[in-house]
């Protein structure tokens with residue numbers, strides 16, 4: 025079993041960057057909207073600190089790609105590409121460690137981190153309306169604070185602002201990459217709502233798990249995967265792909281860690297029994313009619329759950345019976361085991377392409393954080 029190096033603190037490593045990002049994001053979402061209430065609703069979640077997973081991944085990858093020995097520094101693999109007139113390449117090769125923070129390239133990567141957080145918060149504003157959630161980040165959700173209509177519009181507004189910031193990066197490949205994510209978020213949400221396989225009596229256990237994993241990719245992993253990839257795409261001139269190994273590894277790191285992140289989230293729904301950090305109490309997914317990995321694992325030993333699943337746990341006693349079966353048949357540890365396997369894949373992909381650095385260690389330990397978190 026893979027041992028994670030837990031010496032580097034991911035969030036501390038990018039603390040100055042996250043601070044700059046927070047200042048900038050406040051600027052991006054609160055200026056120029058023509059209505060104070062829209063301003064208030066759109067900036068609402070930026071006043072509270074979330075986990076900042078996505079920007080932390082983007083920023084750590086930006087630093088890790090500029091570390092000594094990275095193909096992108098031109099030290100280890102100077103034959104990677106002709107780059108005599110590539111200004112970004114020069115910025116990158118000159119910038120190692122602390123200096124990378126001052127490069128024009130890093131300014132763009134920081135903007136990307138900000139855009140990913142804006143897209144995430146936009147999706148969360150809409151998600152809380154769909155889920156009729158009343159808390160988020162330890163406080164009233166925006167739909168409760170401002171009403172459904174303004175919460176939806178604030179999400180739209182954030183997407184508009186994110187699109188403008190994205191366009192200003194002047195890189196159509198990055199625009200396309202992040203735009204595909206917005207489609208994926210919508211697709212993941214619809215798949216969750218209308219799960220054909222879960223409604224069918226014939227679907228095999230394997231088909232049910234595949235459908236769940238595919239939904240999870242769209243809903244959670246795609247944003248992380250594509251944000252991570254885009255952080256490396258910014259190293260290139262538009263249209264070139266001089267560091268395909270870094271790009272692919274960044275994508276895989278984001279994808280696999282995103283899968284692990286959502287699996288842990290779905291496991292925590294059966295582990296936490298009280299309201300912690302704005303999360304509703306245990307069993308919320310079942311009460312919402314959702315079948316997640318812990319339930320699918322339990323179903324292998326408790327076939328009766330399939331009928332409960334098909335009626336979305338609306339039958340008398342369905343929620344309690346499914347919940348108890350998950351605990352009895354190890355749904356939680358099996359889900360955590362799968363999350364561990366994904367997190368390991370993330371770390372392996374990362375370490376195969378990126379040279380050792382404190383930032384890479386931060387990314388490794390971030391995978392550990394994902395597995396250890398309790399809220």
Ligand code: FPP
Pocket residue numbers: 143146147148150151152154155157179183206209210213243244
């Ligand atoms: C949180 O899941 C929800 C998401 C990660 C995605 C939500 C996406 C949409 C609503 C589609 C619209 C997208 C945009 C960009 C406007 P959850 O409800 O399982 O978790 P949580 O509520 O506990 O955080």
Ligand code: MG
Pocket residue numbers: 151152155157
């Ligand atoms: Mg929700």
Ligand code: MG
Pocket residue numbers: 151154155
């Ligand atoms: Mg939801």
